[in-house]
Structures are given as structure tokens and as C-alpha cells.
Amino acid sequence: MDTILDNLNPEQLAAVTLPSQSALILAGAGSGKTRVLTTRIAWLLKTGQVSTSGIMAVTFTNKAAKEMLSRLSVMFPVNARGMWIGTFHGLCNRLLRTHYQDAALPQSFNILDSQDQLSTVKRLLKTNNIDDDKYPPRNLVYFINHAKESGYRASHVEPQDDYERKMVELYSLYEDQCQREGVVDFAELLLRSYELLERNQTLREHYQDRFRHILVDEFQDTNNLQYKWLKLLAGNDSSIFAVGDDDQSIYAFRGANVGNMLSFQQDFNVQNLIRLEQNYRSHGNILEAANTLIAHNRNRLGKNLHTDAGEGEPIRICEAPSDLNEVQWILEEVNHLIREGMERKQIAVLYRSNAQSRVIEHGLFSAGIPYRVYGGLRFFERAEIKHAIAYLQLIDNPANNAAFLRVVNFPARGIGARTIENLQEMARMHDISLFEAIPYVSGKGGTALGSFIRLIQSIRAEVQPMNLPTLIQTVLEKSGLMMHYQTEKEGADRLENLEQLVSAAMLFLSEEGFSQEAPALMTEAVTPAGEKSMLTVDEVMDADVPLSMIMSPLSAFLTHASLEAGENQAQEGQDALQLMTVHSAKGLEFDAVFITGLEEGLFPHENSAREDGGLEEERRLMYVAITRARKRLYLSYAQTRMLHGHMRYNVSSRFVAELPDKTMKWLTPKKQSSYLNPRHEPTARFDQSSVPQMQAPASFHKNSEWRIGETVIHKKFGEGVIVGLEGQGANVRANINFGRHGMKLLDLSIAKLEHAS
DNA sequence: ATCAAATTTATTTTT
DNA sequence: TAAATTTGAT
Numbered sequence: 030m031d032t033i034l035d036n037l038n039p040e041q042l043a044a045v046t047l048p049s050q051s052a053l054i055l056a057g058a059g060s061g062k063t064r065v066l067t068t069r070i071a072w073l074l075k076t077g078q079v080s081t082s083g084i085m086a087v088t089f090t091n092k093a094a095k096e097m098l099s100r101l102s103v104m105f106p107v108n109a110r111g112m113w114i115g116t117f118h119g120l121c122n123r124l125l126r127t128h129y130q131d132a133a134l135p136q137s138f139n140i141l142d143s144q145d146q147l148s149t150v151k152r153l154l155k156t157n158n159i160d161d162d163k164y165p166p167r168n169l170v171y172f173i174n175h176a177k178e179s180g181y182r183a184s185h186v187e188p189q190d191d192y193e194r195k196m197v198e199l200y201s202l203y204e205d206q207c208q209r210e211g212v213v214d215f216a217e218l219l220l221r222s223y224e225l226l227e228r229n230q231t232l233r234e235h236y237q238d239r240f241r242h243i244l245v246d247e248f249q250d251t252n253n254l255q256y257k258w259l260k261l262l263a264g265n266d267s268s269i270f271a272v273g274d275d276d277q278s279i280y281a282f283r284g285a286n287v288g289n290m291l292s293f294q295q296d297f298n299v300q301n302l303i304r305l306e307q308n309y310r311s312h313g314n315i316l317e318a319a320n321t322l323i324a325h326n327r328n329r330l331g332k333n334l335h336t337d338a339g340e341g342e343p344i345r346i347c348e349a350p351s352d353l354n355e356v357q358w359i360l361e362e363v364n365h366l367i368r369e370g371m372e373r374k375q376i377a378v379l380y381r382s383n384a385q386s387r388v389i390e391h392g393l394f395s396a397g398i399p400y401r402v403y404g405g406l407r408f409f410e411r412a413e414i415k416h417a418i419a420y421l422q423l424i425d426n427p428a429n430n431a432a433f434l435r436v437v438n439f440p441a442r443g444i445g446a447r448t449i450e451n452l453q454e455m456a457r458m459h460d461i462s463l464f465e466a467i468p469y470v471s472g473k474g475g476t477a478l479g480s481f482i483r484l485i486q487s488i489r490a491e492v493q494p495m496n497l498p499t500l501i502q503t504v505l506e507k508s509g510l511m512m513h514y515q516t517e518k519e520g521a522d523r524l525e526n527l528e529q530l531v532s533a534a535m536l537f538l539s540e541e542g543f544s545q546e547a548p549a550l551m552t553e554a555v556t557p558a559g560e561k562s563m564l565t566v567d568e569v570m571d572a573d574v575p576l577s578m579i580m581s582p583l584s585a586f587l588t589h590a591s592l593e594a595g596e597n598q599a600q601e602g603q604d605a606l607q608l609m610t611v612h613s614a615k616g617l618e619f620d621a622v623f624i625t626g627l628e629e630g631l632f633p634h635e636n637s638a639r640e641d642g643g644l645e646e647e648r649r650l651m652y653v654a655i656t657r658a659r660k661r662l663y664l665s666y667a668q669t670r671m672l673h674g675h676m677r678y679n680v681s682s683r684f685v686a687e688l689p690d691k692t693m694k695w696l697t698p699k700k701q702s703s704y705l706n707p708r709h710e711p712t713a714r715f716d717q718s719s720v721p722q723m724q725a726p727a728s729f730h731k732n733s734e735w736r737i738g739e740t741v742i743h744k745k746f747g748e749g750v751i752v753g754l755e756g757q758g759a760n761v762r763a764n765i766n767f768g769r770h771g772m773k774l775l776d777l778s779i780a781k782l783e784h785a786s
Numbered sequence: 787a788t789c790a791a792a793t794t795t796a797t798t799t800t801t
Numbered sequence: 802t803a804a805a806t807t808t809g810a811t
Contacts (some may be wrong), residue, residue: 090800118801142801215801250800283799382797387802404799445787447797592801634797650798674802738788 033071033104037064044303045069047270049078049241051297053248053290054272057334058319059310059618066272067097078739079241081111085262086244088116091593093246093616113240117255118215118592121222125213126579126588128232132225135211135427137584139432140591145408146214148169149431153203154746156453164195172196173203177216178254178284180223211428216254223258237264248273248293252284260296269297275330276323279612279650281642290330294722295530304699308334308656310618312341314692315662319655321689326645334656343694345664348681352626352670356392358696359623362663363606366621373399373519375620377607379654381632384672385625388610393606403609408533408595413514413523417530418590420508421501422487425583428462437463437481440513444481448474484508497534497549497582505530533595537586541576549583611654621664622658624651627666628679651684675776742783743775 041061044054044395045068056062070086073079088094094115101107101114113120122140125132141149150173151166176186185202188194213221223730226233243263245251248271251259262342278287293299310314316334323329345362349355359378366376378389378400380487386402393400408414416439422432438444451474456466464485467478488507492500505511505527512529514520525583538545576585607619611632614622626632632651637643655662664685670677763775763782775782 116801140801143799218801280799282797384796384802441787443787594801610798631797636797646798671802 032165033068033075036700037068040303040305040307041065043067044305045072047301047303049268050301051269051293051299052271052301052303053272053294053299054273054303054305055330055332056274056305057308057332058274058277058653060305060306060334061307061309062246062272062274062305063093063096063100066246066270067100067104067304069244069270070101070242071203073242074105081108083241084244085113085120085240085242086246087120087259088114089250091116091119094119097246107429116592117258118218122217122588122592123576123579123679124222124225124236126576126584127574128229131229131232132221134210134213134221135426135428137581138211138213139145139422140218140588141207141214141428141431142211142410142591142594143170143215143622145212145431145591149206149212149214150203152431152434155204156457157199157202163547164199169196169199169203173200174214174216176200177214177220177286178252180220180254180257182220184367209428209460210430211426212431219258220255223254223261226261233261233264236262237267241267242270243267244270244272246272248277249275249287249290250285251289253286253289256286256289256292263297269293274332275613276326276332276649277653279615279646279653281646282640287328302363304332306332306334308336310659311336311656312338312660314340314343315655315658318344318662318688318692319652319694322648322655322684322687323652325687326648328642328645340692342661344585344688344692345694345696346664346685347666347695348558348697349665349667350669351386352667353392353663355625357386358665359389359625359663360392360396362623364396366661371620373604373606374401376623377609377614377617377619377621377657378623378625379609379611379614379657380625381611381634381650383610385631388671389608389625391473393608399603399605400608401603401605403607403613408529409590410594411523411526413526414530414590417501417505417508417510417527418587420504420510421486421583422502422587423464423485424492425581425587427464427485433463436508437478440509442477442481444474444477448478452478455692457549493550494545494548497538497543497586498531500549500583501531501534511769527774534586538582541585541589543577543582543585547577547582549586550581552578552581554619610766611650614657615653618657618659620659621661621663622654623663623665624654625665626670627664627682627685628670629682630677630679631670632682632684648684648687651682666718686781743780 034045037045038061041064044052044065047069054062054065056065066086070084073084074081083269086094086097088097095683098107098112098114113123119447123379125138127135128134129136129138147166147170150169151161154161154164154166154169176183183197183204186200188197207217226236243259245259250273259269270289273290275287275290277287278564281287294302313336316336317340320333337467347355347358349358363376367373375400380386380517381387383404390400409418416436419432419435422429423436434449436448448470451470452463452466455469456463459466459469464482467482470478484507488504491507492503495503510527511524513524517523535545537543580588611624624632631634633644633647637647640646666679666681666685668678670679763777765782
């Protein structure tokens with residue numbers, strides 16, 4: 030008992046041992062947040078206040094959920110079965126699988142990931158003959174998700190204008206289509222389970238009664254629907270232990286609402302607000318910089334981090350003439366750190382947007398320094414894996430038209446667009462799935478479709494008794510996917526990934542406690558007669574029903590594929606420099622951190638100026654970046670930078686000017702807070718000899734060469750008239766009317782023009 | 787049905 | 802610049 034509370038500081042101890050009331054823990058960066066969360070659970074269990082089944086712990090990422098579980102099992106011999114520890118989406122999935130009938134879902138509903146959702150919407154627009162220039166699929170997806178995350182069904186949305194009226198109508202059609210096809214998108218998991226509990230008093234009271242303690246990680250990231258969901262589940266008697274940091278709220282752009290922290294204090298009459306301000310991560314200078322920076326934000330609950338560690342090294346900052354020089358400087362400093370004995374994986378290079386990684390990678394590559402870039406395609410998002418998954422989904426749920434369309438002609442089997450159109454027409458006429466509509470299609474297309482249906486059915490029959498890995502292997506072979514990639518010249522990697530899918534399935538079964546040998550298509554609850562033993566509602570709810578009782582191994586694996594897209598980092602394990610956006614660095618820490626591209630327009634990003642609260646969110650982002658560093662912090666910016674094929678001339682970020690002088694060491698001469706007066710002298714102090722220099726574009730000294738009204742000749746477009754000139758220096762662009770080719774805006778440093786004499 | 791050319795567009799991202 | 806998507810041609 031005592032041992033788990035050992036070494037907690039007074040605030041942590043207070044938080045862990047709070048009475049059973051709702052509480053808000055303001056946990057600063059590096060203040061031992063996860064420790065408090067897991068110790069709280071262990072303490073509740075050890076003091077006998079609650080049993081494992083009475084606890085729910087919610088996180089945003091699978092990684093965080095796993096981390097919590099593994100740290101908990103060190104402190105307490107956990108029966109993982111009974112505890113509901115998982116992501117919002119994972120827990121909602123569990124609710125919906127358990128009560129699929131009450132939720133009006135088929136037992137084996139499939140989950141759409143964002144890619145799937147977008148293609149579903151595109152298909153919807155096409156079948157309804159909607160002009161997708163007028164109603165872009167992306168906008169519709171945004172509209173739908175936004176509505177769902179506010180808790181609104183199509184019927185609840187009050188359209189403000191004709192455009193919205195149409196969007197609502199399409200939202201409604203989308204709802205119908207998903208329902209028909211037995212698929213559910215991410216937001217739907219939340220909304221559907223919210224509605225389930227709201228509508229069904231028995232269920233609601235059961236779960237409210239059961240989960241006496243609900244713990245929420247990263248509370249500042251909750252969206253409105255997640256907050257409503259928590260409120261509903263907590264009812265009047267359960268307590269919510271919410272841990273979060275308003276200063277680290279960086280996901281407003283995807284619906285996170287920091288305001289939930291304030292609402293929570295009111296709605297739950299929170300008496301206990303505890304601040305964890307003791308930082309165990311960073312040296313003093315780094316913390317002071319972070320504190321000073323974030324103090325520029327107006328809307329805060331307020332918090333100041335402190336440390337027992339000394340002030341440590343100063344923060345080193347460099348103004349580079351160009352992005353190339355900036356990288357050169359990073360290289361020098363990195364080599365220095367490595368020579369001092371720092372591990373490469375303890376060094377992170379952070380940037381605001383992914384596009385910035387290119388130059389950095391290039392530099393590291395040339396210098397032969399191993400690095401690892403975070404982000405990019407994850408395992409289950411790869412095309413070949415998505416194809417394989419689609420075959421599996423079709424076997425799991427034949428109504429899934431998205432899956433059907435993805436593979437009906439992949440590998441190619443002569444089923445063309447025309448045939449598909451006929452099929453879709455038939456499906457619509459008879460109100461059935463594409464799969465069921467096949468017999469209605471006659472002619473050549475009908476024959477090809479006929480063999481497809483026979484293929485799927487024969488696979489399904491063959492696969493009936495198989496366990497999951499064997500089933501997948503069989504599907505890969507019989508579908509022709511293997512053969513397809515064997516014959517494709519660049520298919521080797523893809524084949525390897527497909528093989529990995531089989532191993533992923535094996536790993537999944539053992540991790541989730543499924544029997545390795547059970548038939549993949551059936552749940553374990555099978556009587557000797559082969560009939561499903563129906564659990565009563567009470568049994569389902571009261572017993573701690575393992576996932577394997579409510580989902581077949583196949584359904585469970587498909588869910589896993591959608592909800593946990595897998596690793597997105599290459600070459601794990603190697604000692605390599607870490608490259609990532611500031612967003613993906615959240616939650617991580619490193620001995621040394623480089624924050625690059627500290628320029629107005631980049632960081633803070635220019636687009637953020639248009640959103641309200643945008644600048645404060647950018648500043649929080651900077652705060653997150655700074656607080657990643659343990660011992661060393663490096664900042665840099667460049668006077669010129671190549672972006673989207675154009676040269677950009679940036680001034681330094683206001684965030685640089687907001688940092689306290691005494692914590693900084695300038696490696697280039699310091700400028701007067703240059704973001705306030707954009708015109709400044711270029712520095713000549715930088716050694717540029719080792720760096721390829723940008724050549725000044727031909728039109729650099731004003732564009733006397735070209736005049737408005739002049740006729741010019743272009744290789745492709747022929748004769749045209751200059752109607753406008755804009756920009757300066759390298760940025761000169763000309764608006765030229767090329768008659769039948771229309772108006773073109775050409776970059777004069779790139780386009781080759783001739784004067785028409 | 788497939789590939790090449792043209793056009794467009796470029797924050798941040800987990801589930 | 803470069804990647805992704807759409808259009809157009811064979």
C-alpha cells in the first residue's frame with residue numbers, strides 16, 4: 030500500500046488520494062501525469078473502494094491506453110479483463126458490439142477509417158448526381174463529422190441557407206447509406222453509443238452504476254460529444270477524475286474544446302482543483318522560457334512550472350541566412366552533441382509543418398547521420414493491406430459496398446465502370462446491397478460478376494472452419510492478391526506486407542486473449558450443437574464478458590485494423606535522430622530538442638491568423654515544443670526559405686522575441702525583435718562556403734524587362750498579353766492572357782517567355 | 787482500360 | 802517544388 034504512494038510529491042499525493050468526488054488535475058508538462066493517473070487507479074483498488082469492474086479509464090490514443098495498462102500492472106496485479114481501459118473509440122466499439130441490437134447495428138458492422146469515409150461520401154455524391162465542384166466531398170465529410178461531434182443527427186441540424194440545406198440533405202442520405210451497408214465511421218461510434226445510453230434507461234443505469242470511477246487522460250483534448258458522453262456515463266453519482274493541461278491544448282482544429290475544462294468544473298461542481306507544477310523533466314532555463322512564453326496567452330487557467338534541477342545550459346539560438354544554412358547549423362550542433370556522448374535517438378528536430386522535413390532530411394542524409402521521420406502511411410493504411418482488408422470485410426459483412434467496390438475489379442477481372450453502374454442501378458431499384466444485386470445484372474458484365482460472387486462464396490465456404498491466420502492466408506491466395514503482386518514488378522515490398530498481415534493477426538489473437546484455433550468467423554460462445562448461445566442482457570452486462578464472447582476473431586481483427594492503424598515509423602530500434610512535427614512530439618521528451626523554422630508565417634503559421642484563438646493555439650504549440658527538452662534546447666530560423674517552389678523572405682517569429690533574454694545565448698547577432706520591424710540587414714557573419722548558394726533569379730533587380738500590355742510568346746500557350754505584374758525580387762509573377770488558353774499566372778523566374786517583336 | 791499529361795494545391799492528426 | 806488528383810488520348 031505504502032509503496033505505491035512512496036516518492037509522490039505532496040500535490041501528486043493529494044491528487045491520488047482524493048475522496049470520491051469529481052476532480053480536475055491540472056498537470057503541467059513533465060509533472061508525472063501518467064504516474065498520478067495510474068497510481069490513482071491502483072490506490073482506489075488497493076483501498077478496496079472499488080473493484081476492477083468499477084473503473085473506466087479513457088485516453089485518446091492506443092499508445093496512451095497501453096502505457097497506462099502496463100504501468101498499472103507493475104503496481105497492481107491487474108485483471109485486465111474487467112477493466113475498461115481504452116480509447117474513447119475503443120470503448121464505444123465495445124459498447125456497440127455488446128449491445129448491437131439495441132444500437133440497431135448488424136453484429137458484424139465494419140468501421141470506416143477516414144479514407145473509407147471520404148470514398149463513401151464521394152460515392153454518395155456520384156450516385157445522387159451531385160455536382161462535386163459545388164459540394165466538395167471534403168467539405169461534406171467535415172460538415173458531417175462536425176455535426177456528429179456536436180451530437181447532431183441530420184434531422185437536428187437547422188440549415189441557415191440553401192447550401193446548408195443541401196448539406197443536411199446529403200448528411201441524411203449518408204446516414205441512410207451507412208446504415209444499409211452496416212458501416213460506422215469514427216464519429217458515429219461515439220454518437221451511436223451516446224444515443225444508445227441516452228435512449229435505453231436500463232443500459233444507462235447499469236453502466237452508470239457500474240463505473241463509479243471514470244478517469245480521463247488529456248482532458249483538454251475532448252470534443253463536445255466526448256464530454257457529453259462522459260457526462261451521461263457518469264450520471265449523478267460517479268466521479269470523474271480528469272487530468273489535463275489547458276496550455277497543451279493544440280487540437281482545437283479537430284474539434285477539441287478546452288472550454289470543457291471550465292464546463293467540467295461547473296457541471297460537476299468540482300471542489301478539488303489540483304495543480305501539478307513540479308517538473309521532473311527540464312532544466313531551469315528551458316522551463317523559464319516556457320513559462321515566460323505561455324504567459325503571453327490570455328485565456329488560461331494559470332500555472333507556473335518549477336524544477337529542482339539547476340538552470341542548466343542556455344537556450345542556443347541561431348539566425349541563418351537560408352533554410353540550407355539552418356540545416357548546416359543543425360548538423361554542426363548535432364555532431365557536437367554526439368561527440369559529447371549523447372545518443373542520437375535522444376535528439377529531436379521539430380518543425381511546424383511536414384514540408385519542412387525535406388531540407389532537413391536532405392542535409393542529414395548527405396552528412397550520413399541516421400534519422401527517423403515520424404508520420405506518413407501506417408501499416409493498415411497501405412493500399413495492398415486495404416485491399417486485403419476489404420476482402421475480409423466482404424466476408425465479414427457482405428453488405429459493405431465500400432469494400433465490395435474496392436476489390437470487385439482488383440485484381441482486374443474485366444468488371445468495368447459500365448458494369449458497376451448497372452449493378453448500382455439494380456441495387457438501388459431493389460434496395461439491396463451490390464453483392465445481392467449481382468444476379469439481376471445480365472449480359473457480359475453479369476457473367477464476370479457471376480464469377481466474382483462465386484469466388485467470394487467459395488472462399489467463404491472454404492474458410493468457415495479456419496482460424497484467423499489461416500483464413501487470411503487463404504483469402505490472400507484465393508482472391509488473387511498474392512498472384513497479382515508476384516507478377517507486378519515492384520510488388521516485392523507489397524507481398525512482404527501481405528505476409529506481415531498474417532503475422533499481425535497471430536499477434537493480435539494472443540494479445541487480445543482469443544483462442545489461436547477458434548474458427549475466425551464465429552464467436553466463442555458456441556454450443557456443441559453449433560448453435561450460438563444467446564447471452565441474456567443481464568449476463569452480457571453483469572459478467573465481465575471478454576471481447577472474444579461478443580465478437581468473432583475476424584470482426585475483432587477488422588476493428589483493430591480500423592481503430593489502430595499501426596506503427597507509422599520506419600526502422601524502429603536503431604539509434605537515429607528523431608524528426609517530427611511539433612504536434613507529433615506531444616507527450617514525448619528528449620535530451621536535446623531543435624525547434625526549427627521559427628519564422629512569422631511558418632510558426633506561427635500564417636493560416637492561424639485567420640482562425641480565432643489561432644495565435645494562442647500556435648503559442649501553446651510552441652510551449653509544447655519547448656517543454657519536450659530535458660537538457661538542451663536549440664532554436665533557429667532562416668531569412669530566406671524555399672517554399673512551394675517560391676522563395677520566401679520571412680522575419681523571425683514573435684515567439685522568439687517573447688522568450689526571456691537571460692535564458693538565451695545568441696549564436697548570431699541578436700536583432701531588435703525583428704517581427705516588429707520587418708526590414709533588417711542581412712547577416713554576413715555566417716560561413717556560407719560549404720553551402721550551395723541560391724542564385725538570384727534573372728528578374729531580381731526589378732522587372733523592367735517586362736511591361737504591362739506587352740505581347741509575349743510562350744512555348745506552350747503561344748502569344749499572350751501581359752495584363753498584370755506582381756511581386757518583387759524572385760517572386761515576380763505575370764498575369765498573362767493567352768486567349769483561348771485563358772488567363773495564366775506565371776512565375777517569371779521559371780516560365781520561359783520571349784518578347785514578341 | 788490504361789497511361790500520360792495537365793492541373794491543382796500545399797498546417798497541424800488520432801480514432 | 803512536388804505530390805496528388807483529374808482530364809484526355811490512345
